[in-house]
Amino acid sequence: MVAHPSQSSIVPSSTPEAAPAEALLPEQILAKLQQLPSEQQQQVLDFVDFLAHKHSPQPLQKTxxxxxxxxxxxxxxxxxxxxxxxxxxxxxxxxxxxxxxxx
Structure with missing residues (x-):
């Protein structure tokens, strides 16, 4: 599978080289985020909040x-x-x- 040119520096996590690439991931995300207009930055923030809530442990609700x-x-x-x-x-x-x- 051929990677998109914008993904050329991203290494899949299953390879030994993945650790340095994963360490760079926050910087890559931040660099791309800073290039977006503020409205799209807000959308990214909303999506990150959604993901954090979706994957946080939910208290058991009573029947x-x-x-x-x-x-x-x-x-x-x-x-x-x-x-x-x-x-x-x-x-x-x-x-x-x-x-x-x-x-």
Whole structure:
């Protein structure tokens, strides 16, 4: 494969000569960046921020069920005792104040 002329000084990282080329990489990036107009420099900065965020470790998020369990655990037992046990069957009564159904 033939490299583009602008890539002629970049050596693939699998070769022994890669270490010196990798050391020069920040300077090469900076030199090219300084040649860009400020609007394109901002785009490069946005892209670098995106890459940094994409590859940073993300905290594990809790499932909806874990969140529900945590919130339910905060409800005192006496509150649970006041909850209706027939809420699903008598939902019209509790939501719309309709008369209770015969069980």
């Amino acid at each position: 909806i069920w874990e969140k529900i369990d945590e919130r339910m655990a905060r409800i005192p037992p006496e509150e649970w005792e006041e909850m209706p046990t027939d809420a699903s069957y008598q939902h019209d009564h509790y939501l719309y104040d309709m008369p209770k159904r015969e069980v």
